[in-house]
Amino acid sequence: MRLYRPACLIAAVCLAVPAYAQTAADAAADTAAYRAQGEAALERLKREPVPPSRARNVIIFIGDGMGVSTITAARIFAGQAAGKDGESFETAMDALPYAALVKTYSHDAQVSDSAPTATAIMAGIKTRNGMIGVGPEAQVGNCASGKGQLVPSLIGLAQDRGLATGVVTTTGITHATPASAYAQTVQRDWESDADMPQAAKDQGCTDIARQLIEGSTGARLNVVLGGGRTHFLPKSVRDPEHAGKSGARGDGRDLIAAWQRANPNGHYAWNRAQFLTFDPARHTRLLGLFEPNHMQFEADRAKDPAGEPSLVEMTETAIRALSRSDKGYVLLIEGGRIDHAHHAGNAFRALTDAKAFDEAVAAALRLTSANDTLIVTTADHSHTLTISGYPVRGNPILGAVAEAPGKPQLAMDGKGYTTLGYANGPGAGHDHARHDPVAVDTAAPDYRQQATVPLSSETHAGEDVAVRASGPGAHLLRGTIEQHTIFYVIREALFGAAQK
Numbered sequence: 273m274r275l276y277r278p279a280c281l282i283a284a285v286c287l288a289v290p291a292y293a294q295t296a297a298d299a300a301a302d303t304a305a306y307r308a309q310g311e312a313a314l315e316r317l318k319r320e321p322v323p324p325s326r327a328r329n330v331i332i333f334i335g336d337g338m339g340v341s342t343i344t345a346a347r348i349f350a351g352q353a354a355g356k357d358g359e360s361f362e363t364a365m366d367a368l369p370y371a372a373l374v375k376t377y378s379h380d381a382q383v384s385d386s387a388p389t390a391t392a393i394m395a396g397i398k399t400r401n402g403m404i405g406v407g408p409e410a411q412v413g414n415c416a417s418g419k420g421q422l423v424p425s426l427i428g429l430a431q432d433r434g435l436a437t438g439v440v441t442t443t444g445i446t447h448a449t450p451a452s453a454y455a456q457t458v459q460r461d462w463e464s465d466a467d468m469p470q471a472a473k474d475q476g477c478t479d480i481a482r483q484l485i486e487g488s489t490g491a492r493l494n495v496v497l498g499g500g501r502t503h504f505l506p507k508s509v510r511d512p513e514h515a516g517k518s519g520a521r522g523d524g525r526d527l528i529a530a531w532q533r534a535n536p537n538g539h540y541a542w543n544r545a546q547f548l549t550f551d552p553a554r555h556t557r558l559l560g561l562f563e564p565n566h567m568q569f570e571a572d573r574a575k576d577p578a579g580e581p582s583l584v585e586m587t588e589t590a591i592r593a594l595s596r597s598d599k600g601y602v603l604l605i606e607g608g609r610i611d612h613a614h615h616a617g618n619a620f621r622a623l624t625d626a627k628a629f630d631e632a633v634a635a636a637l638r639l640t641s642a643n644d645t646l647i648v649t650t651a652d653h654s655h656t657l658t659i660s661g662y663p664v665r666g667n668p669i670l671g672a673v674a675e676a677p678g679k680p681q682l683a684m685d686g687k688g689y690t691t692l693g694y695a696n697g698p699g700a701g702h703d704h705a706r707h708d709p710v711a712v713d714t715a716a717p718d719y720r721q722q723a724t725v726p727l728s729s730e731t732h733a734g735e736d737v738a739v740r741a742s743g744p745g746a747h748l749l750r751g752t753i754e755q756h757t758i759f760y761v762i763r764e765a766l767f768g769a770a771q772k
């Protein structure tokens with residue numbers, strides 16, 4: 273519920289005040305309040321102490337596809353969902369003291385996919401679209417070309433020094449971003465052996481799922497939580513949750529059984545009830561694979577047949593488990609489906625997942641100390657979402673642009689338009705006939721925002737993303753930086769300047 277507060281009390285003056293000067297009761301309401309707000313913010317900035325340089329723990333949060341327009345829209349969405357003023361609402365990420373702009377182009381593309389961008393953050397180099405943990409000297413999909421070009425990830429480097437490590441995502445665990453923690457491959461789509469050409473197998477390349485269970489980095493992970501069971505099970509094995517689905521592997525390997533054999537004191541879970549029985553005092557390791565492919569969008573999670581943990585629950589459990597390490601830990605957490613909802617042209621699910629991602633950041637801040645834990649939040653790349661028109665303050669972020677409550681602004685075709693839109697994607701429709709958003713429920717979960725260029729899948733976008741951080745070393749994330757600079761800042765915070 274939004275409370276509109278009159279901007280003035282004298283009728284003649286009121287008429288001259290545009291509608292967008294109205295603010296909700298919990299936002300600054302007048303000149304004196306804005307000045308007080310600015311002065312208080314300045315004092316906070318001046319008092320912000322430079323954090324220590326060495327971190328015991330690092331938590332890297334990647335909101336897949338969480339560009340700056342998504343950050344802003346999700347902030348308004350979260351504020352309005354809480355019954356507050358959305359525009360001035362402060363999320364957990366907004367409250368982090370240090371920030372920089374990040375250049376996300378890849379070695380060979382102006383607009384990148386998640387494989388080279390996650391590689392930049394996790395392994396410190398730009399590479400080609402489609403490749404993970406392999407230098408740009410290799411060619412996409414060419415197994416032999418990757419020989420000698422593999423680059424280690426922060427996770428592997430931390431394991432070499434005895435730190436505990438974990439990966440959490442809402443996508444399949446073999447998807448590009450989580451794979452950047454433990455896999456090296458010239459083709460991100462090689463999630464199971466069934467996705468690989470025979471030549472690649474003959475040349476000795478292995479699929480991403482197998483690298484997770486058998487690889488030198490993957491096998492040392494203490495906590496692994498996400499979706500993607502199908503890539504770990506042979507075709508002959510039925511999925512435990514979804515009738516009619518089965519494993520994808522063609523080599524007959526049951527990699528979940530292999531993990532259980534290798535970790536007799538580990539805990540495997542494929543639903544929320546099993547996940548909740550994990551006991552970090554008893555179980556040395558945790559593997560959770562909660563869907564055959566990606567986990568549910570947060571908006572759909574309650575309808576999951578067997579039940580899935582939330583990103584907050586996975587984050588809290590991962591931190592509690594890894595905190596038992598006496599040498600610290602490195603944890604990668606991905607809000608992976610913000611990206612998928614954007615690809616579908618569906619802002620509702622993207623913002624709901626972005627809000628859940630922010631709640632996971634809040635949980636991590638609650639469970640850790642800024643004295644010893646570096647928390648880095650960023651995105652791998654952006655999406656074509658825009659926030660446009662001149663909607664009045666407090667206008668529902670998923671609504672049609674209104675110049676005053678109940679008074680929609682009309683375009684040149686006499687129809688309304690929504691604040692949120694996409695430059696391309698399925699929302700354009702194939703005949704380019706524009707529906708009138710004023711006549712439909714644009715806040716409905718399945719509503720697709722209108723788009724300009726008709727594409728079956730909305731695309732990534734190439735403008736800079738933000739990195740925002742707190743804790744040891746966070747103050748080095750400032751200015752406008754290359755994406756792979758993030759890796760070096762984290763590495764130095766963890767291992768010190770002498771470690772190269």
Ligand SMILES: [Zn+2]
Nearest residue numbers: 337611615732
């Ligand atoms: Zn994507």
